[in-house]
Amino acid sequence: MTERTLDAAASSACGCKVGRITEQYDLIGLDEELVSYWTDRTDERYSTRDLAEHVNQRVLKAALDEAGLQYKDGEVENTYRLLTGDDVSSGTRVQTRKELERDAVPVEDVESDFISHQTVYNHLTGCLEASLESPSDEERLERSRDKLGALRNRTAAVTEDTVAQLERSDVLDIGDFNVLVTVTVTCEDCKQQYTVRDLLDQGGCRCGESDT
Numbered sequence: 001m002t003e004r005t006l007d008a009a010a011s012s013a014c015g016c017k018v019g020r021i022t023e024q025y026d027l028i029g030l031d032e033e034l035v036s037y038w039t040d041r042t043d044e045r046y047s048t049r050d051l052a053e054h055v056n057q058r059v060l061k062a063a064l065d066e067a068g069l070q071y072k073d074g075e076v077e078n079t080y081r082l083l084t085g086d087d088v089s090s091g092t093r094v095q096t097r098k099e100l101e102r103d104a105v106p107v108e109d110v111e112s113d114f115i116s117h118q119t120v121y122n123h124l125t126g127c128l129e130a131s132l133e134s135p136s137d138e139e140r141l142e143r144s145r146d147k148l149g150a151l152r153n154r155t156a157a158v159t160e161d162t163v164a165q166l167e168r169s170d171v172l173d174i175g176d177f178n179v180l181v182t183v184t185v186t187c188e189d190c191k192q193q194y195t196v197r198d199l200l201d202q203g204g205c206r207c208g209e210s211d212t
């Protein structure tokens with residue numbers, strides 16, 4: 001490592017355990033990973049438990065690298081599971097630790113460097129000042145449009161079915177027909193009526209604008 005990167009690492013490290021192990025094991029790009037995995041808005045989003053596991057696996061991997069061990073794809077994850085998993089027998093765990101010790105991996109130190117989900121959470125929100133953003137106004141409007149659109153379609157479908165059924169059993173007489181569902185919202189301040197779609201597109205009733 002050059003002096004320059006050492007300086008950068010030292011100055012950016014926070015005082016918490018995550019900062020300390022990041023420096024100690026030289027976990028490059030860890031903070032960026034943590035923030036992006038945590039704030040990911042898809043189903044792939046990591047919980048703080050997933051993140052703690054990710055950090056701990058990187059710690060374990062760095063320790064194996066340090067000891068000069070070779071490992072296959074998935075082996076680090078599996079070793080981590082054998083060391084920490086609830087479903088692993090104590091015999092298996094002891095055996096795994098013995099093998100690592102034999103391979104010159106300081107298991108005890110490594111295990112004490114593992115972090116909890118609470119530590120990750122504190123690091124994210126405290127040291128990195130990350131937060132789970134709430135959706136933007138535009139996204140909320142978009143979701144509401146979708147929700148109300150689906151509701152209108154459902155109302156139309158049920159209405160159509162009902163009318164068709166009554167027509168088939170000769171209770172009701174009608175030719176070919178069309179169902180249109182319109183939901184209107186009235187502003188009680190100015191009595192202006194809007195379709196809910198126009199109201200959402202417009203971002204509110206216009207009457208509020210003039211008195212500010």
Ligand SMILES: [Zn+2]
Nearest residue numbers: 014016123127
């Ligand atoms: Zn920290």
Ligand SMILES: [Zn+2]
Nearest residue numbers: 187190205207
């Ligand atoms: Zn109004």
